[in-house]
Amino acid sequence: MKIAVEGCAHGELEKIYDTLVHIEKEQGVKVDLLICCGDFQSTRNLDDLNCMAVPPKYRDICTFYKYYSGEKKAPVLTIFIGGNHEASNYLQELAYGGWVAPNIYYLGYAGVVTVAGVRIAGLSGIFKAPDYHRGHHEIAPFTESTVRSVYHIRNLEVFRLKQLSGHIDICLSHDWPQGIYHHGNAEQLIRFKPFFREEIERNTLGNSTCEELLNFLQPSYWFSAHLHCKFSAVVQHDGEKCTKFLALDKCLPKRRFLQIVTVGEEVRADTELKLSHDLEWVTILMLTNHLLSVKPVANYMPGPGGAERYTFTPTEEEKSVVFEKLGKNLEIPENFVPTVPPYNPNIDDQSFSQPSAQLNPQTTLFCDTLGIDDPLRLLMIIRKQPLNIGTAINLQNEESICTEDAEDEEEVTESGDPEDENETFVSFTNITDTLLETSTENLSVTPPVKRFRGRNQTLYSPPEES
Numbered sequence: 347m348k349i350a351v352e353g354c355a356h357g358e359l360e361k362i363y364d365t366l367v368h369i370e371k372e373q374g375v376k377v378d379l380l381i382c383c384g385d386f387q388s389t390r391n392l393d394d395l396n397c398m399a400v401p402p403k404y405r406d407i408c409t410f411y412k413y414y415s416g417e418k419k420a421p422v423l424t425i426f427i428g429g430n431h432e433a434s435n436y437l438q439e440l441a442y443g444g445w446v447a448p449n450i451y452y453l454g455y456a457g458v459v460t461v462a463g464v465r466i467a468g469l470s471g472i473f474k475a476p477d478y479h480r481g482h483h484e485i486a487p488f489t490e491s492t493v494r495s496v497y498h499i500r501n502l503e504v505f506r507l508k509q510l511s512g513h514i515d516i517c518l519s520h521d522w523p524q525g526i527y528h529h530g531n532a533e534q535l536i537r538f539k540p541f542f543r544e545e546i547e548r549n550t551l552g553n554s555t556c557e558e559l560l561n562f563l564q565p566s567y568w569f570s571a572h573l574h575c576k577f578s579a580v581v582q583h584d585g586e587k588c589t590k591f592l593a594l595d596k597c598l599p600k601r602r603f604l605q606i607v608t609v610g611e612e613v614r615a616d617t618e619l620k621l622s623h624d625l626e627w628v629t630i631l632m633l634t635n636h637l638l639s640v641k642p643v644a645n646y647m648p649g650p651g652g653a654e655r656y657t658f659t660p661t662e663e664e665k666s667v668v669f670e671k672l673g674k675n676l677e678i679p680e681n682f683v684p685t686v687p688p689y690n691p692n693i694d695d696q697s698f699s700q701p702s703a704q705l706n707p708q709t710t711l712f713c714d715t716l717g718i719d720d721p722l723r724l725l726m727i728i729r730k731q732p733l734n735i736g737t738a739i740n741l742q743n744e745e746s747i748c749t750e751d752a753e754d755e756e757e758v759t760e761s762g763d764p765e766d767e768n769e770t771f772v773s774f775t776n777i778t779d780t781l782l783e784t785s786t787e788n789l790s791v792t793p794p795v796k797r798f799r800g801r802n803q804t805l806y807s808p809p810e811e812s
């Protein structure tokens with residue numbers, strides 16, 4: 347499968363897709379999947395933009411809304427993780443992953459999916475020690491503080507990822523695994539980014555939980571973004587396995603933001619790729635539901651020495667229970683519906699407020715199917731907010747979405763060949779060939795859902811009630 351890997355998207359979806367379509371035409375290859383490593387900026391409208399942690403002058407609606415409204419369609423199946431510049435209110439609706447637009451899938455706080463037999467795991471957010479052990483307590487409208495902490499990585503997701511067994515082909519994180527620069531050309535990196543020197547020398551650059559996960563999961567590939575430069579490395583693990591690391595730049599002209607990598611089997615040109623749940627992962631989500639916290643206090647994961655279960659690598663029996671619950675069908679349903687009015691460029695409008703949180707029908711269905719908790723729903727219960735479930739809105743009634751189409755196409759023609767400048771920085775080879783010098787290989791157990799559900803509700807009920 348040909349996978350296009352993108353660093354930080356920063357809302358430039360239209361440019362990224364144009365570049366891909368251009369590559370396909372020029373080089374006669376078909377890209378099967380696009381992976382974005384965060385800072386995706388899936389802002390549907392101006393309200394969403396106010397939930398993004400950037401100074402107001404940098405708030406730019408960019409082009410995601412066109413894919414949300416249906417004005418444009420993603421030409422290739424796209425999956426992404428969250429970074430530190432996101433429509434956090436929207437991503438929170440999809441804690442366990444979901445479609446943010448047709449053909450564009452968010453992996454959730456953490457997630458594992460398979461595409462054409464390739465197993466892909468992702469961890470959203472960036473690491474900040476003070477928030478690592480807290481629950482997912484943030485909810486829109488965010489404060490100055492929660493608008494940032496909302497995208498900080500939590501121990502729950504890292505714990506869940508560490509329950510995975512079997513081989514992982516690709517892992518994604520927004521910030522780099524700590525120490526990864528010692529496995530590649532660090533001197534060249536420092537020449538390009540001199541202000542990294544001190545942190546590289548002290549081995550403090552990057553995310554220690556990702557380093558831990560990289561060594562634990564030993565995936566074939568690890569892709570990251572965030573530091574806005576291209577860098578590759580190979581981590582040789584004990585034994586045969588190694589991980590090829592690649593970080594890419596953000597989407598800007600003349601920057602190396604995109605690379606095509608060949609992973610797994612070739613996909614026939616007429617195959618429409620489908621995204622599937624990873625059964626082991628979904629089972630882990632269910633088995634660890636009771637570990638979810640939405641409180642702003644420390645929430646420690648179980649370990650040896652305590653009385654409770656602390657390994658949740660599922661048994662075959664546990665997996666088959668989940669398989670039944672999913673109707674013996676792992677395919678992720680294509681059940682996206684727009685639930686808020688998309689940005690309308692023809693209306694000269696401004697918004698200075700954040701929206702209130704809304705539940706997403708995709709998450710509601712997923713949680714109901716498995717009998718697990720939606721963290722956002724728990725928060726609404728605590729805050730005594732109405733359980734506001736987003737419903738499909740009819741975009742036919744929205745003015746000007748359709749009329750925009752024609753204008754847009756003209757614009758592309760007028761501006762001539764927008765890809766010209768892209769040519770130099772899109773590298774196009776398998777990273778194995780170009781970047782790497784070292785050659786490498788490549789029962790009766792009923793899930794305790796009901797009980798935990800009840801337990802969660804009590805845990806999370808407001809203090810005055812308990």
Ligand SMILES: [Mn+2]
Pocket residue numbers: 354385429430431520571572573
């Ligand atoms: Mn970033």
